[in-house]
Amino acid sequence: MTLDKIARLIGAKVLCGEEKLTEIDAPRAYACDLMSDVLALCSPAALLITGLTNIQIVRTAQMLDIPGVLFVRGKTPMRDTISLAAESGISLIISNMSMFQVCGILYAEGIKPCILSNGGE
Secondary structure: OOHHHHHHHOEEEEEOOOOOOOOOEEEEEEEEOOOHHHEEEOOOOOOOOOOOOOOHHHHHHHHOOOOOEOOOOOOOHHHHHHHHHHHHEEEEOOOOOOOHHHHHHHHOOOEEEOOOOEEEO
């Protein structure tokens, strides 16, 4: 599913990378506020869903080739975080929904998780 469709589904606001939203396909997503888990378990090309807003989110996305980050609970990152994402070609979107709500909607729409648990998805 493209990031523009994801943004429309959850009523998200685009912070940067709007011109790329129709080009970025995110068949998988990973929701987490612990970057060590993201580094260990998130797949490249996945959408990262988080409530953290510091610059390390973008640095982590850079390392894993994550094309987009979705901030939940209406949290807005600082300008330096947005600037680094824009320079890196990483799209940032923000939703007022909770992480639980966003994950439920995206899962119901066919977005797959990054990791398998107990042999299934």
